[in-house]
Amino acid sequence: MADRLTGGDSSLLRRINAAVTLRALRDGQSVTLTQLVGDTGLSRPTVEGVIEGLVESGLVAEVEHGQDGGGRRGRPARWFRFRAEAGHVLGVEVGVHDVRVVLADLAGEVVGGHAKPVDETLDPEERLGVVRTTVAEVLRKAGVSRDSLWAVAVGTPGIVDAEGTVRLGTAMPGWTGLDLGARLRRSFRCPVVIENDANLAAIAEHWKGAAVGKGDVVFVMAGLSPGAGSLINGRLHRGYGGAAGEIGALHLLGQEATPERLLSTTGKPLDPLDEAAVARVLRLAREGDEVARVATDRFLRRLVHDVAALVLALDPQLVVVGGWAAGLDGVLEPLREQLALYCLRAPEVALAALGTEVVAMGALRVALDHVEEQLFTVDPPSATGR
Amino acid sequence: MADRLTGGDSSLLRRINAAVTLRALRDGQSVTLTQLVGDTGLSRPTVEGVIEGLVESGLVAEVEHGQDGGGRRGRPARWFRFRAEAGHVLGVEVGVHDVRVVLADLAGEVVGGHAKPVDETLDPEERLGVVRTTVAEVLRKAGVSRDSLWAVAVGTPGIVDAEGTVRLGTAMPGWTGLDLGARLRRSFRCPVVIENDANLAAIAEHWKGAAVGKGDVVFVMAGLSPGAGSLINGRLHRGYGGAAGEIGALHLLGQEATPERLLSTTGKPLDPLDEAAVARVLRLAREGDEVARVATDRFLRRLVHDVAALVLALDPQLVVVGGWAAGLDGVLEPLREQLALYCLRAPEVALAALGTEVVAMGALRVALDHVEEQLFTVDPPSATGR
Structure with a gap:
């Protein structure tokens, strides 16, 4: 560069x-x-x-x-x-149900984008194929050549190490162990950065969503397998091994019930990837269905516990809840009440503002950061030290 | 300065x-x-x-x-x-059962120190009186004049804000709301910094204990009201309101049993401040007493859950367990096993190395940092920015 x-x-x-x-x-x-x-x-x-x-x-x-x-x-x-x-950056989300691509110029102005629904059962080969065709389509429609790309950032569920290998990714078949960075770098001549989706969502909400101006933020990706991304002093906290915020495993402790069971109205656990079933239960609860209401309450208590664990550990200024497009508005009030009860210093709580594009937008911001670091940063030889 | x-x-x-x-x-x-x-x-x-x-x-x-x-x-x-x-610094711990003072020169060489046992029922006036007399005694014995002090740092249980007011301190009578910083500044003409005790313990173990050379560290102050201090990239993470790591409240969620109940062998909860009773149960368990063993197991499961919450939120490289002088060696193995089971990336686990002086030594390090910042740091006008 x-x-x-x-x-x-x-x-x-x-x-x-x-x-x-x-x-x-x-x-x-x-x-x-x-x-x-x-x-x-x-x-x-x-x-x-x-x-x-x-x-x-x-x-x-x-x-x-x-x-x-x-x-x-x-x-x-x-x-x-x-x-x-003079150049462009790509933000990409490789999700369970969608592949999403956003294209912007070096000033961060979005000049193209597209999302393709994908089947949750796709293997990595097929899923990466969809990524490649979606990228090609977005570039073609925007009239931007591949050589014009200066940086690409990609968000995906799971624990991703600094080199871009998925250390643990249970949401998609064949994802654990996949060297996503190496695979995608074959398609581009510019740097490719891989990052956890909740981490990117935190970055996106801080860039232009519910967390603008707040440096200490936890973004909770609500869902049957909840995850979280944290900013400390405005910078992403990845953790020593990139696993920070992976609170989904907390319910495993002490044989507590899983979210799939808690949110079930039938006694049979929900499929963790069946977002439609989740949305149905949340909607029924809003409409007054008693069984769905009890199940939703159970599920919310679990979510509150997970979020409380994050809040007690990190003490953020703001918790942003997102992840499910619909049905989360009912989360805010109980979450605020419970956090105020149990946390020694309760943070603000807000719904995510960016909707379904949040992960791809966070990826775009990371790609832009990469470019701006090359273009605009002047690093004088440091005179401090210890 | x-x-x-x-x-x-x-x-x-x-x-x-x-x-x-x-x-x-x-x-x-x-x-x-x-x-x-x-x-x-x-x-x-x-x-x-x-x-x-x-x-x-x-x-x-x-x-x-x-x-x-x-x-x-x-x-x-x-x-x-x-x-x-040419100058000196003081590290002070104001604890439930002890007041401890360590005196060092500007190179951090310890030149004096003393600990006084105090009653847990002392009110703030009496407790601060003990701090003042202990400091005076340490200075006198070392032949160091009060004017030679360049910085004082003080550790205490509870949530402490940046100005040194105890926002929440349930371990000692009258502690919540106490402006400890202002009170202690009357006794010194140099800067006085107040910090949470677990935070200082993390700093001390990183300085010269079990966490030397590790930048991402969680120090768990085990006890009936557990707390924690975290370092991220070698720097203290205080949280937005100084409450980071206060995981003691986690058991309140979901009406789970409190540590005082879990560790009881009589059905009657232990007094949260009665460390002797705690040590007795842990000792009995080691000696093979069945009831004590069951109680200890219950308690350890709770501690593991709290630590797991921290680990999942922060993903540290190393967890250091300390706090209770005796009886914690039995914690390491179950903690390692359980964290390996439930955490997506299990950290190393080690016992604290510094013993009863850990908080005062952490305070000493903070006071030294304050002095070194004045003496040795050269801050060139930054040419970077965004």
């Missing part, structure tokens, strides 16, 4: 000057060379040299502003802008 | 140069001016000026090395060393 930035010249100073100049341009407004000199604190010849390189690499364009209105003599002012269209 | 460092001259550059020079001296070896010039990268006149100021302020001393062995001509080399004895 450094090559794209400086046209092959890897000098640290040139890289820093380029980053400083790009940051001054990043908000999308076009600015004059003179303004850039003022904004960056660099000398005019330095800025001219940097801009020349950035224009060559395609990251900056000179803008025609016609005549200066000021009527001043001398050279007309030269205007420049950041070319957000 | 900046005043002590630069003799009243608050110029940023002088402060940075002083910090750079002190860091080159901090390991306690005496070094020559020429070595300092090499180590710091500063000019000889700058180092001379900085050293002059540091000698004046008492932080550096010139050392007599007699004749140079090298036989070279010219001025004899001048040797200097950091005067760790």
